[in-house]
Amino acid sequence: MNLTTRFVDSFSLTDDLLTQIIQDKQTISLSLRQLSKLHHLQKMLEEFQFLNIVYSDQSRVRKMMLTRTKSNLNLQQQLCHQIDKKIEDFMNFFKKLDSILFYTMNMQLMSENCLEFLQQIADLILGSPAFTVIYEINKKVNGMSTHIKDIENAYQKLLKFKESTNVQGSELDNLFGTNELYVYKNKYSYLIYDVKDVPFKAFPDYRLILDQFISIAYDFQKEIYDKENLVSIIRGIKSRFIKNSTRICQEVIRQQVTEVLSSQCWIEMPDQIQYMNDLIIDQHGYVVLPVKLDKQIKYYIKIESPNIDMITFSDYIQQLWQRLTYQLKDLKNEEFLKQMLEVNSPNKLYIQLDGDGNIRYQSCCIPDSWYFMLIKGGSLEDLQLEQVNKQSLIQKMQELKSSVKGAVSVCQICFGDKAVDVDLFAKRNEEDEITDYYIVFNAPKKKFEDDHRISSQMSSESKLQELSKAALINIKMEKLSKACNVMRDYLKVNLTDEEIIDLLKEKDILKEVYNQQSITDDIRSSYVMEYYKAESSKVMRDPVQGSQQYIIESELTNIKKFDLYTLDANDISNLSDYSFDITVVQDKNEQLRYTWALFHLCNFIDLYQINKEVFYQFTVIVQEKYSYRQNPFHNFDHGFTVAHACYYIIKSKSMNQYFDKFIQFTALLSALCHDIDHTGRNNHFESQKLSKLALRYNDESVLENHHASVMFKILQKEKYNILSSLSQDQFSIFRKYAIANILGTDMKKHFEIVKLLELKLSKLPDEPFIQKEEDKKFLSSAIIHTCDLTMQSKTFKMAQKWSNRIATEFSDQVAEEKQLSLPITQHFLPLGTPNFNQLLAKQEISFIKFIVKPAYDLTAQVLQTGLEVPLKNLEDNLKEWENQK
Numbered sequence: 001m002n003l004t005t006r007f008v009d010s011f012s013l014t015d016d017l018l019t020q021i022i023q024d025k026q027t028i029s030l031s032l033r034q035l036s037k038l039h040h041l042q043k044m045l046e047e048f049q050f051l052n053i054v055y056s057d058q059s060r061v062r063k064m065m066l067t068r069t070k071s072n073l074n075l076q077q078q079l080c081h082q083i084d085k086k087i088e089d090f091m092n093f094f095k096k097l098d099s100i101l102f103y104t105m106n107m108q109l110m111s112e113n114c115l116e117f118l119q120q121i122a123d124l125i126l127g128s129p130a131f132t133v134i135y136e137i138n139k140k141v142n143g144m145s146t147h148i149k150d151i152e153n154a155y156q157k158l159l160k161f162k163e164s165t166n167v168q169g170s171e172l173d174n175l176f177g178t179n180e181l182y183v184y185k186n187k188y189s190y191l192i193y194d195v196k197d198v199p200f201k202a203f204p205d206y207r208l209i210l211d212q213f214i215s216i217a218y219d220f221q222k223e224i225y226d227k228e229n230l231v232s233i234i235r236g237i238k239s240r241f242i243k244n245s246t247r248i249c250q251e252v253i254r255q256q257v258t259e260v261l262s263s264q265c266w267i268e269m270p271d272q273i274q275y276m277n278d279l280i281i282d283q284h285g286y287v288v289l290p291v292k293l294d295k296q297i298k299y300y301i302k303i304e305s306p307n308i309d310m311i312t313f314s315d316y317i318q319q320l321w322q323r324l325t326y327q328l329k330d331l332k333n334e335e336f337l338k339q340m341l342e343v344n345s346p347n348k349l350y351i352q353l354d355g356d357g358n359i360r361y362q363s364c365c366i367p368d369s370w371y372f373m374l375i376k377g378g379s380l381e382d383l384q385l386e387q388v389n390k391q392s393l394i395q396k397m398q399e400l401k402s403s404v405k406g407a408v409s410v411c412q413i414c415f416g417d418k419a420v421d422v423d424l425f426a427k428r429n430e431e432d433e434i435t436d437y438y439i440v441f442n443a444p445k446k447k448f449e450d451d452h453r454i455s456s457q458m459s460s461e462s463k464l465q466e467l468s469k470a471a472l473i474n475i476k477m478e479k480l481s482k483a484c485n486v487m488r489d490y491l492k493v494n495l496t497d498e499e500i501i502d503l504l505k506e507k508d509i510l511k512e513v514y515n516q517q518s519i520t521d522d523i524r525s526s527y528v529m530e531y532y533k534a535e536s537s538k539v540m541r542d543p544v545q546g547s548q549q550y551i552i553e554s555e556l557t558n559i560k561k562f563d564l565y566t567l568d569a570n571d572i573s574n575l576s577d578y579s580f581d582i583t584v585v586q587d588k589n590e591q592l593r594y595t596w597a598l599f600h601l602c603n604f605i606d607l608y609q610i611n612k613e614v615f616y617q618f619t620v621i622v623q624e625k626y627s628y629r630q631n632p633f634h635n636f637d638h639g640f641t642v643a644h645a646c647y648y649i650i651k652s653k654s655m656n657q658y659f660d661k662f663i664q665f666t667a668l669l670s671a672l673c674h675d676i677d678h679t680g681r682n683n684h685f686e687s688q689k690l691s692k693l694a695l696r697y698n699d700e701s702v703l704e705n706h707h708a709s710v711m712f713k714i715l716q717k718e719k720y721n722i723l724s725s726l727s728q729d730q731f732s733i734f735r736k737y738a739i740a741n742i743l744g745t746d747m748k749k750h751f752e753i754v755k756l757l758e759l760k761l762s763k764l765p766d767e768p769f770i771q772k773e774e775d776k777k778f779l780s781s782a783i784i785h786t787c788d789l790t791m792q793s794k795t796f797k798m799a800q801k802w803s804n805r806i807a808t809e810f811s812d813q814v815a816e817e818k819q820l821s822l823p824i825t826q827h828f829l830p831l832g833t834p835n836f837n838q839l840l841a842k843q844e845i846s847f848i849k850f851i852v853k854p855a856y857d858l859t860a861q862v863l864q865t866g867l868e869v870p871l872k873n874l875e876d877n878l879k880e881w882e883n884q885k
Helices: 003-022 032-055 060-068 073-106 111-125 151-158 206-221 227-243 245-261 310-344 387-401 460-471 477-491 497-506 527-531 561-565 571-576 588-601 612-627 636-651 661-673 683-689 692-697 702-716 728-743 747-762 773-788 796-819 836-863 868-884
Strands: 131-137 140-145 165-168 180-185 189-194 265-268 287-293 296-303 349-354 359-362 407-415 418-428 434-441 516-518 532-534 538-542 546-552 556-558
Touching (some): 073 111, 073 227, 073 245, 073 310, 073 359, 111 131, 111 206, 131 206, 140 151, 140 206, 189 206, 227 245, 227 612, 245 265, 287 310, 387 434, 571 636, 588 636, 636 661, 636 773, 661 728, 661 773, 683 702, 683 796, 692 702, 728 773, 747 773, 836 868
Antiparallel strands (some): 265 296, 287 296, 516 546, 538 546
16 A cells, blocks of 8 residues: 555544534544644545645546646646746845835946946846937937947937837847847936836836936936935835835736747736636636735636646645745835835935945945934945944944843044934844844034933833834824834834834824814924825814815825836926926926926035935925915915025026025025015015014014025024035025015015116226125125016016016905905006006016116126026017006
């Protein structure tokens, strides 16, 4: 009797025994443990009986499979091997992407290594290091390539090909030296790369990733090496791949089945088609394999005429998918924690080391001002610190290893007038062994500032609190369960969800966010507002507090901030146009992206080490402060337009003869904020009304003082402070110039500014324009004042639009003056006035002749270049308004 027969007989006897016990024909005495084992044996028996039936010669399923498929063991082994290899390659893809991310944070970007860097990215996401990017801006063709040298010739040949098509090399006269290419075309650019059957093309976000690659190539070709922007893009690419990882793995399986078996294969979802729960052959003769997880069908694999044993292949796929699901879950949880650290602790640097001292993760780039630190490789040995600090770090790692502590303070590193506190956290496994270390370089502070440091005897509970501050501030309640699981897994603390939540509430770390929640500053800086936006916020009436703005849960949609921090190929072209119209950009996030671009293209983001997360927070609050009164004219569109006029002058380099980069940066930022929180009324109205602002500023430049005050109040808050890297002396200079710039926009000072410009110009060349610091400050404020008058120096279509907006705002003021019985401002032209258009034309003609044009003429004489376009527009607009009188 062979082993198989004995095995079957044993199961038969066991089955008979169990049947008799169930029917009370047999009585046996069992302990609970024995009963449990017997129950488990019964389950195994049921599975065995099912397989025995399926595999028996009498099985209908078996007969159908044998008639439809031809079993080939070697081919099946090859298929399983190929699937395993491709899945492993995909999981290693994330490690390679992490390596590129780490390299990006710590490398020195130069023209010499940018092409090699792009090839590494291309090899990962395109499947080949060979690529060509070609784009046309202002009728000028440019690009970069590993294929060719003649970009112009290639562009002309590409014009005849449609978007996203496979083309043969011969069709391009073998221009690219390869047999088959893939041409991807977006609005302004072409991306050409070798055709590779990579599974990435299966998900919709792949086009967005290609756009990101083009954006990097565009920046590099223009020699814009923005390290933080690169990091943001690569993190965004990784996030999209993780989001679509399940679909990519399904595509890997489909591709390998098609390739190895030379048979058509499809992936179908349960909502697309309903099959039975078990392996079947459908009415068309296709073998349909349901892939299950926790007894639920996740998707179907449908194969045409497979020549392998589908029963055993089905078993292989089930095990593969279960293992893969847990791997992807771990990957997503790890990325979830990292994103929370990056978003909620933008001013801290986290470095994760494994137990062997290899660097696994770095949260952000090392600030340029941190000259005390350098990372030259991927291990602790490559972390360059002063010897005393490095030795202290190693000692503290040994201290954690030989104790049960969760965290310790390492040292304080002083540089200049600032200091950085360094702390060390430990992550332990179930055996209480340390698997990872987290080195935390805290935000710089004043060297002698009172230091509330973490106790060296930190317990697991306090360790949880500290890391929670970085990871769980204001997370929505429905997200907490996942967040708690991630924290528990990473910190190895034996606490329930409720205990973690109670602890965080007790320490005031966590605040509940309900489905309907007032939009406060705290929420605005939280996880909710970082990753989501309200598509259409509703206003609800509260019987006690009046109108409040609420976030409606059903209207929240996902938004990735890295999209806000990338340049499109047409951005430079748009912003180089003096008459770029921000009012046609309806998406608020797109407006924020253009605002970031103004500072990015002037290199101010890098030059003054402005953290992008903080810059995002700052621009959001500036946008809201401008917008909440819904002024027709004095709104964020106006603030941006004035800032854009200042940007236009900066990019002309005409300010370089008078100001360094820092004063130009101050000018651009004060131009953006010069009318923030505007009341929609003028200074005369505020004084007549005896408003709070008029009483506060004693009728002197009431609104301008208020705008300057609001800007600095915003900058006082750490989460909005984009000036945190400035020294005390730099901040003092910034404040003096910014206040002067904003106060200079008071129209009451217009003729004083014009007269002083005329006086100084009349003394040239005998006396230099700038003789002392006050002259410099005056010129800066005069330029911002001129930028504030930019509306009538745009194209006539734009000038008309802004004229109607200011007329609407003036009309609203006249209506309120009547309501409050205040003196009516006579020169304001209310809407609905007879012959309104003709009267408006006359007013604008006077405004251009006596206010705008003198300011632009004089400023142009001082700067010598950069204002030719607005001066021509003013002449053209005068003629247009004359025609409308």
